[in-house]
Amino acid sequence: MDKNYRAELTGVLGDPVDDNPTGVVEEAAFAALGLNYRYITCRVGINALEDAVKGMRALGARGFNLTMPHKIAVIPYLDDLTEAARLIGAVNTVFVKDGRYIGENTDGKGFVRALRDAGITLAGKTVTMLGAGGAARAICMECALAGAKAFNIINRDAGRGTTLAEAIHLRTKASAAYLPWQGTAPIPQDTDILVNGTCVGLRPHQDDMPAIIYADIHSGMTVCDVVFNPAQTAFLTEAALRGACTVNGLGMLAGQAALNYTLWTGVDAPFDIMKAALKRELE
Numbered sequence: 001m002d003k004n005y006r007a008e009l010t011g012v013l014g015d016p017v018d019d020n021p022t023g024v025v026e027e028a029a030f031a032a033l034g035l036n037y038r039y040i041t042c043r044v045g046i047n048a049l050e051d052a053v054k055g056m057r058a059l060g061a062r063g064f065n066l067t068m069p070h071k072i073a074v075i076p077y078l079d080d081l082t083e084a085a086r087l088i089g090a091v092n093t094v095f096v097k098d099g100r101y102i103g104e105n106t107d108g109k110g111f112v113r114a115l116r117d118a119g120i121t122l123a124g125k126t127v128t129m130l131g132a133g134g135a136a137r138a139i140c141m142e143c144a145l146a147g148a149k150a151f152n153i154i155n156r157d158a159g160r161g162t163t164l165a166e167a168i169h170l171r172t173k174a175s176a177a178y179l180p181w182q183g184t185a186p187i188p189q190d191t192d193i194l195v196n197g198t199c200v201g202l203r204p205h206q207d208d209m210p211a212i213i214y215a216d217i218h219s220g221m222t223v224c225d226v227v228f229n230p231a232q233t234a235f236l237t238e239a240a241l242r243g244a245c246t247v248n249g250l251g252m253l254a255g256q257a258a259l260n261y262t263l264w265t266g267v268d269a270p271f272d273i274m275k276a277a278l279k280r281e282l283e
């Protein structure tokens with residue numbers, strides 16, 4: 001049989017990226033299906049982004065991820081955006097279609113998949129989001145597209161909070177309200193799904209918790225965290241103590257990694273292998 005030593009390139013561009021475990025997850029999945037693909041984790045500063053994207057094109061990359069601080073900055077260097085990336089206004093994944101580099105956003109889709117895998121549906125639900133940054137925005141837009149009916153956006157910065165609430169209201173069928181976050185925030189009692197969409201609780205500050213009234217959490221709520229390191233955050237532990245069903249950030253990370261894998265390779269991702277690789281890596 002003829003041998004072919006040519007590898008297909010994928011990876012991530014960001015700064016910082018040293019702690020990003022996605023490469024381990026994607027490489028485990030490439031190996032599992034015997035694909036000669038590589039995922040390279042590259043530290044690329046903001047001034048080098050344009051050259052880095054040109055470099056990816058020159059090397060014939062099958063696609064790549066963008067992380068901080070490039071999710072918005074990359075847009076001018078791409079050929080087109082998917083509807084979701086346009087709606088969210090940020091790109092976390094680039095894939096190639098008919099030779100063109102297309103920007104997509106799979107963060108929110110990964111979150112919706114993690115909820116579905118936990119048996120939680122979104123149709124008609126009220127979502128309360130803590131935070132209004134990139135992850136929060138992607139999650140809200142995808143949850144709205146998946147049928148959530150109302151959103152409460154709780155954020156310290158009023159500008160970012162109202163911008164997100166207005167974007168949901170204007171661009172989706174869901175309703176949305178901005179609730180200021182001063183001191184310790186109450187949680188609306190009609191909340192079905194409460195999400196920590198902030199970076200509070202991320203290692204090395206794993207003892208920190210979002211400043212909310214924890215007594216407001218009840219057993220009728222599903223409580224989720226975007227923070228995946230550690231997987232069991234203090235926020236989720238507090239919610240579980242009050243009887244809430246909890247969903248950690250690992251499912252979202254593995255979910256978006258699986259979607260990216262399929263966009264790059266054209267085959268179904270070995271999701272269980274990817275989730276197990278991620279769990280091993282973060283333990």
Ligand code: NDP
Nearest residue numbers: 131132133134135136156157160198199226228249252253
């Ligand atoms: P951004 O910088 O875009 O947004 C951060 C948000 O957190 C802002 O709304 C900010 O509020 C809020 N915030 C920060 N500190 C505090 C605090 N002390 N109290 C209250 N709010 C606070 O970050 P991202 O949205 O890109 O990332 C957020 C988190 O999501 C990170 O931990 C990241 O690792 C995680 N993530 C997880 C993914 C997964 O697959 N599980 C995927 C993508 C991200 P303000 O606007 O007021 O400053």
